[in-house]
Amino acid sequence: MKEFKDKVALITGAAHGFGHSLAIEAAQRGMKLALADIDQDALEKTLSDVKKIGAQAISIPTDVTEESEIANMVDETMSKYNEINLLINSAGVAIPGPIWELPTRDWEWILHADLMSQVWALKRVIPIMEKQKGHGDILNVASMAGLITSPLMPAYYATKFAVVGMTEAVEYDLQAVKANVGLHVFCPAFVQTDLYHTENHRPAKYTDKSDPYYSSKTFKEGQKQAKIDITTGMPIDNVPKIIFKALEDDKFYILTHPGMNPAIVARAKNIPSGEGPDLKALAPFLEQTHEVKEDK
Template sequence: MKDFKGKTAVITGAGNGFGAEFAKECAAREMKLVLADIDLADLQKTKELVAGMGAEVVAVVTDVSIYEEVEKLAKTAVDTFGSVDLLFNNAGVVVPGPIWEIPAKDFDWIMSVNVNGIFYGLRAFIPIMLKQDTPCHIVNTASVAGLLSTPGMVAYHTSKHASVSLSETTYLSLQAQNSKIKMSVFCPGFVQTDLHHSDRHRPERFAITPEEPYFQSASYKAGLERARHVIETGIPIDSIGMSVFTAIEDEKFYILTHPQYHPIIGKRVKTILEGENPSINF
């Protein structure tokens, strides 16, 4: 996809971080925008920003972990602008801690957003794109955590490995029927986003229970601090939008941001092929 002017982009998790950056890049390319986020205040800020850039834009408060809300988002996009040409399945959250300590509710939350949220987006929007039979593109936000494994972030790694596989298999399925839909999976390393503040985006059914011991534990507090540190010391976010759009134009499937992780990804593949056991020693 190389022609963006006048086309329609849908972005989930548009209230901040990558979603807001993607929205700005879309507006700069004179695209029409359908923005979605679970947080109304954040969503409104991005809407006002891109409207100030001259973009036609609608905003829809959306919990991507609920399929009916994603269906509503898709209907709004088509009803408002008539088509969907570019989809960013971008909403995501993080939960720290070892698997034997985190509450089951937290695991359900991260999987429902990071995996189900992408599945729901694909399920709701691909039929629209197939019916259009025009050049379209889908970008699923995963993480370099979906291409390698480290201790301490079990739920996050699990969700991101799943989102990478979901992206790959969907892409292959679209190829098998000669679809005009192209795809990318965005696998960034540490970038200065708002991801470490995920807890403020919890819907009521996944709310933190104060009496739950885990949320008072050293593991939880250490996980939050580590997340804060690596994100706040990550690379600046202002170059991300341009690099992702370059990948879209080049029809590049894997979009990575940190070359220093390439040897670690390669070592994981080598470990598998040589029948070795995983090790914390990179």
């Protein structure tokens, strides 16, 4: 996408983090916005922020773990603007905890929020973009956790690897039918987002306060570490310019932390040789995840 002015952007997770910062950037570029999030109060704040910039915008309260609400989100956007030129699937949660302790409901929550929400949105938006004049773009927010792994967050890595693989596969399908739709997958390492407040946005259907896991040492330490990782990450102000430049340049993979590139390459090289994960070999790369550098 080379031109953004007067184009329509639909953004999930728009109340916080990447979604909020990308909404601001899109507004500054003259885009019309449809903003979706489960946190209605914060969503209205984002709506106010972009309107102060001068953007035409609507807010659509949305629980992305429900397919029917994703369908409604797309329908409301089309009812207002009659087109969608840029879809940004930014909504998501992060859940730490080893597989032998993490409750099944937490797996269901993260799979629905981080993966299925994107599947449901692509299923509806790609046909819309195909019928429109001009080019459409879709950005799926994944993570460096979709390219390499580390300890303590198997549910998060499972969903992010799934997002990367799904996005790659859909890109092949779009090329095969010569669709005028471009896919992009965003894979940042730690950035100063709202992700460590995931528990504030847990829907009731995934909640069981009687489960001892949520008062366990594992759960409490996981929440504490998540806050440290996120609050010491790259400033989020660096991110929107990186992403929109990548959209302009039609980059498929969008990264933020060049220091992690050797770890990505090392993992790929280990696969044909049969080498498995090595925590000691990974340690030096983990120190790079908080570096404050822009991808060149």
